[in-house]
Amino acid sequence: MSCASLTRRHRLSVQLARAALFGWVSLLAGCLATAPxxxxxxxxxxxxxxxxxxxxxxxxxxxxxxxxxxxxxxxxxxxxxxxxxxxxxxxxxxxxxxxxxxxxxxxxxxxxxxxxxxxxxxxxxxxxxxxxxxxxxxxxxxxxxxxxxxxxxxxxxxxxxxxxxxxxxxxxxxxxxxxxxxxxxxxDSPVLVKDKVVEGYAITALTPPGRAANSLYMERVAVASVINEAGVLYNAERFPESLAKYQEARAQSGGEQLRTLNGIYLNYVRLGRMAEAEAAFGQIVAYGLRASKLDVKFLFNPATTEFWSDPKVSGPYPMWLRQIARESANARVCMTIVGHTSRTGTEQGNDALSLQRATYMQQRLAAEAPPLAQRTKVNGMGWRENLVGSGTDNAVDALDRRVEFRVEPCR
The missing domain is CATH 3.40.50 (Rossmann fold)
Structure with missing residues (x-):
């Protein structure tokens, strides 16, 4: 028998042995995997x-x-x-x-x-x-x-x-x-980017073995990968490419998500396309109102009802208020405006301050759309519903200093 024939026979034997081993291992795995x-x-x-x-x-x-x-x-x-x-x-x-x-x-x-x-x-x-x-x-x-x-x-x-x-x-x-x-x-996000899809992700991370992952989340995994790519581009300051990816995601099945709308808005702002940014923010507001909850990061000067002095932070606030008023009036919704504060100072002082800020927001909205004066009420939660709770008063706990718009039945 030639050396070439021996080599071929040896290779075939190795392949057959590997296949047999894989089959044996797989069979044994199936036999041992009966317990949940x-x-x-x-x-x-x-x-x-x-x-x-x-x-x-x-x-x-x-x-x-x-x-x-x-x-x-x-x-x-x-x-x-x-x-x-x-x-x-x-x-x-x-x-x-x-x-x-x-x-x-x-x-x-x-x-x-x-x-x-x-x-x-x-x-x-x-x-x-x-x-x-x-x-x-x-x-x-x-x-x-x-x-x-x-x-x-x-x-x-x-x-x-x-x-x-x-x-x-x-x-x-x-x-x-x-x-x-x-x-x-x-x-950079103006709102809390949390909707049913994100909640479905969190539910999945808690789901015991043998049960189905959250269906709403799983139905949108494909588009989530596109949203992720868009976010990576945004964090790398590649704004034209990020905008294109978010628009691609929005056009896909299940792509109408808060992360997508938020990403489109942020990229328009970064690109200086402010008219389109305002329209995009209106779509964020409309999405939140349909979900009966919208949390917006309005920041105030310490211990006051005055918006943060730095125009880089508070510059868009008049536009945000205009769109919140317009979309709320058009949807004819009733809302409770809830003020929140970070965990600094006294509890009593923060309860009072958060209520004052909610009242100020109500007045600003009513100035934009007078019917909202009768369709809104106010509440102040202080720090009792903190999302972060660090009390650092910086970017880490910015969401703790939000103003929340809760859609409720009209009475």
Missing amino acids: TQPTVSTNELSFSEAIVVATDGLVSQTQKLPAFLAVVESHITKKSVVVDPMIDVTSAQQTQATLLLERRIAERLAARKEGSFDLLPFKADNLARVQYLLTGTLTRLLGVPGKRGLQINLALVELKTGQVVAQASALARDDGLNHTPLAFYQ
């Missing part, structure tokens, strides 16, 4: 880095249907391909420096593991058709515990083909000096 997977829950408060390791390892362990010694064999045969839909601070619905750090540390941990091998791909539309899994994750601030600054990490792995959550893990972490500054898109 349970989520991994860590209730011990750890450092941020330690909590990420616990949550990530817990997630991976649920995907391993084989004992450890066989998982090594399986990982050499096949990798699990995954895209990560960018993780968020769940209470503020923002991407922050802390959520970016969470993503990066998870990716590093997955890359360092020898078992349960994952191949992470960018969250782009063309990758969604190629990957098996989608990874979601949230950071939740644990407020209301004096002297403690805790966070809960929640991760969920979703099988894209079935829409089922296959693994879920959570861990408690200490907030030891983490940077919660929002990314540029969220810092």
